[in-house]
Amino acid sequence: MPGKLFIVATPIGNLKDITFRAVETLKEVDLVACEDTRYTRKLLLHYGIHTPTTSYFEHNKIQKGEYLAQLLKDGKNIALVSDSGTPGISDPGFNIINVAIKNNIQVTVIPGPCALIAALVQSGMPTDSFIFQGFLSHKKAKRRKQLDAMGEEKRTIILYESPHRLLKALDDIKDVLGDREIVVARELTKMFEETFRSTVSEAIQHFTNKAPRGEFALIIKGKTP
Ligand code: SAM
Numbered sequence: 001m002p003g004k005l006f007i008v009a010t011p012i013g014n015l016k017d018i019t020f021r022a023v024e025t026l027k028e029v030d031l032v033a034c035e036d037t038r039y040t041r042k043l044l045l046h047y048g049i050h051t052p053t054t055s056y057f058e059h060n061k062i063q064k065g066e067y068l069a070q071l072l073k074d075g076k077n078i079a080l081v082s083d084s085g086t087p088g089i090s091d092p093g094f095n096i097i098n099v100a101i102k103n104n105i106q107v108t109v110i111p112g113p114c115a116l117i118a119a120l121v122q123s124g125m126p127t128d129s130f131i132f133q134g135f136l137s138h139k140k141a142k143r144r145k146q147l148d149a150m151g152e153e154k155r156t157i158i159l160y161e162s163p164h165r166l167l168k169a170l171d172d173i174k175d176v177l178g179d180r181e182i183v184v185a186r187e188l189t190k191m192f193e194e195t196f197r198s199t200v201s202e203a204i205q206h207f208t209n210k211a212p213r214g215e216f217a218l219i220i221k222g223k224t225p
Pocket of ligand 1: 013085088090091114115116159162186
C-alpha cells in the first residue's frame with residue numbers, strides 16, 4: 001500500500017495557531033518534509049513531536065521530490081509543512097503535491113493558517129471576490145508590467161512582499177495603479193503585529209519614516225468606477 005502525503009498548515013507567527021489534527025498528524029507520520037529543518041523542529045519540540053524531519057526547499061525540490069515520491073510509493077506517510085502557513089502557497093510545496101498526484105499518491109490537506117486570508121479578512125476590504133498575485137517580480141520592469149496587467153482589476157488585490165522590497169513595490173503600485181486605498185499587514189499574529197490602513201502615498205511616507213521589518217502582506221482596493 002502506498003503512503004499518504006499530508007499537506008499540513010502551521011502557524012504564520014503565533015505558535016498557538018495550529019489545529020489538533022495538525023499536531024496529531026505531525027506525530028503520526030513517518031517523516032516531516034519542511035523548508036528549514038531547524039525552524040520546523042522548534043515548532044515540533046514545542047508540541048512534543050519527535051518525528052524525523054527532512055529538508056525540502058526551493059533549491060532541492062526536484063531531486064528531493066523524486067526521493068519523497070519513492071518513500072510514499074514504498075508506503076511511508078509524509079507530512080509536508082512550510083516555514084509558515086499553508087504549504088503550496090508561494091512556497092515549493094506546490095511541486096511535491098504535483099509529483100504525488102502524478103504518482104497516484106493520496107494527498108490530504110490539514111487546513112489552517114494562511115497569511116493571505118488572515119490579511120484579507122482583517123483588512124476590511126471587500127472579501128466577496130479577490131485575486132492573489134503572490135510576490136511581485138524582483139525586476140522593476142517586470143514588476144510594473146505585472147501591476148499594469150491588474151490596472152483594470154475591480155476585485156481586491158492581495159500581494160506578499162519582503163521588507164527590503166516593500167518601498168519599491170509601494171512606489172510602483174502608486175505609479176501604475178494610482179494612489180488607492182491600501183492595507184499593509186505586518187507580522188500578523190506576532191508580537192509586533194501592525195495593520196496600516198491608508199492610501200499608497202501615506203503608506204510610503206509611513207514606511208520611509210519607520211524602516212520596514214518583518215513579514216508583509218498588501219491588500220489593495222480594486223479599481224472603483
Ligand atoms: N505559505 C505561506 C502562507 O500560507 O501564507 C506563505 C509563504 S511565503 C514564502 C511567505 C510570505 O507570506 C511572507 O514573505 C509574507 O509576505 C507573507 N506572510 C507570512 N507570514 C506573515 C505574517 N505573519 N504577516 C504578514 N505576512 C505574512
